[in-house]
Amino acid sequence: MRWLGFSGALLLTVATLLNAAATPRWLTTVPAVVLAAAVAGMGTVVLAWVLLGRLVVTGGDAAPGPRALKWTVLLWAGPLLAAPPLFSRDVESYLAQGAIAARGLDPYVLGPRQGLGPADELTRNMSGYWLDTPSPYGPLFTAVQRLIAQVTGEQQLTGLLLYRLVALVGVALVLWAVPRLAARAGVPANAALWLGVANPLLLWHFVAGVHNDALMLGLMLAGTVLALSAVDERVQWWRLSAGVLLIALAADVKLPAVVALAVVGTALARRLGGTLWHLALTGTAMLASVAVVSAVVSLATGLGFGWLTTLGTSGQVNSWMAPTNWFGFLTGGIGSLFGLRITQTMIGVGQLVGYALIACGAVVVVHRQLRGSLGELPALGLLLAVVVAFGPAVQPWYLLWAAVPLATCLPAGRARTTLAALVALFAVLLPPLGGNFSGKVGQLVAGYLGGALVVAALAFLARRGAPERTHTASARR
Structure with missing residues (x-):
């Protein structure tokens, strides 16, 4: 084979x-x-x-x-x-956003067409979906983009190779974390590696597709390994802090990684006593941690806090894979028969419903984890599955957010x-x-x-x- x-x-x-x-x-x-x-x-x-x-x-x-x-x-x-790069052209957006930042402009305000000009080679190579949209990524990844642009200049091939190296760092972290998480859940390491790392979806979109989701997932899972191992018996605060730091840095690549802090915070609350008061205390601590880390990264890189205003950029393209958009497509299609243009409005309604379902799903999963009826890793996988299923945009590689954690715990x-x-x-x-x-x-x-x-x-x-x-x-x- x-x-x-x-x-x-x-x-x-x-x-x-x-x-x-x-x-x-x-x-x-x-x-x-x-x-x-x-x-x-x-x-x-x-x-x-x-x-x-x-x-x-x-x-x-x-x-x-x-x-x-x-x-x-x-x-x-x-x-x-x-x-x-296969299956998508997102890496071309990475190159363009990095070039904008390297020129001293704000990638959270300007899209590639505005920041680089329509005649620029990077702009011409890009997918038309993102020509006029600012960067949706966190300050850590934007700093990486700027550094690559500063190092490579106009050498797009070199820039591509460096982005692939960044993705491989993420894959290496996933490869390190998966067997350790599987051991924690009592799942054979070879089964977890087969389903979680050797799968073609990861090969297509992390290795060949060069998506920054690889770095996000690698940092998140490595941080989860450290953080959960720190609350097994006596709380090892230094290890817990290191794990929380890695997860917060993952969220500064792409925000969905922050849900791992909900799992870590709930695990810590169970270790401290398992009451709602403990959950509120640890939840506040997790939110404060990611806020502090994000603020430090934003200020240290000089990128500021503009990324907070562009987190919904990816949802501006109506993803046909997102279930929350199907309601808008259906009602919009029916409305068009009667001369009504309501598709975008109904898509917006569907996305609001999706956000509500994400919030409800998160409450249910965290409550079950706190009560001990759901393990930490199943909770992480389910939280990410809820975020993907009811989010405003779905891409095939988003499935990996949930699939890799679930691969470490499913019998x-x-x-x-x-x-x-x-x-x-x-x-x-x-x-x-x-x-x-x-x-x-x-x-x-x-x-x-x-x-x-x-x-x-x-x-x-x-x-x-x-x-x-x-x-x-x-x-x-």
Whole structure:
């Protein structure tokens, strides 16, 4: 399975490199073929991951251990390091926002078109969704963006490589934290690593996609490891402080990481006595901690507090994956039949309902954790799942916010299988070359069908070979 997944990652990388090198003349004949190859590579990695999961679940001598799974992650990620950014163009926004900050302008006030000008190469390369929107990221990540822009200047390729390095730091932190959190929850480390780190969704969007969610998640999980281990018996205040600091820094990359402080604060409240008074005390302390850390980062970097006004920027694009937006799309579509333009208004109503559901869900989860009917890691995963499901914007990689913590605590059974199925589905939801096939539905369909046929053939061959391998293994025993 290890080399099957490597072959898929290599095929995906080669296909995307061919697409990046394509000339306009090629675009009339090649894209469907290249897309089919890319989809086949994606599907091959997903297939290898599923087959690997069967070995992990069944156990026995053939099951890979934690060390083997870590090497598998590195092997599958290797080819993707040579691929151009896949599945989204967010990294181009990172480059543009960093350039704005490096020029002494405020990325929390100016969008790339205003800050850099429409003729700038960074502006021309960007997705049109974010040309006129300010940065939605916290001060820590904006400081990283500014530093990369100052170091690389006009060298976009070098800037891309540095952003990929930042993402890999996040992945390394996730790889460090997951086995430790799994040990805490009594889940086998190899099962947690398979579902939480070796999954194709993480490879696509953290390694190949270069999303800053990797750094956010890595800092958050590392901080959670330290903070929760500090309240096991006697409270180790220095370790707790270090964990809270890392989580607060994660929130200064992207705000959703702050929910980990709710879990840590509730765990500390249980250790101190478990009353609502203790919860109020520890909750206040957690809020004060993240406020102090954010203030220090904002002032030390000279970026100020403008980021507080742009936290909702990502919700300005109507995400079709966000359930809270479906109400607006539905009612708006009905209204358009009668000449009414109410889509945006109804989307706003749906998002308000979503925020209320997030608040209610958080109260329920924290209350159950405080009473001891819900563990710390399930609470973290559920809180993040609620934030994703009812937030104003949903992207495939957002699933990782909840999936990785849940991978560390879900026992074998229906819940783990359901999560694995969601990961596999979201891993093939977006075409890696989708940005180059806008308005060409026929090519998309042809590419996906071609890729699916290749993967189906590989799955058939793997299924035929399974009984023979099982018989051979039994004979050896």
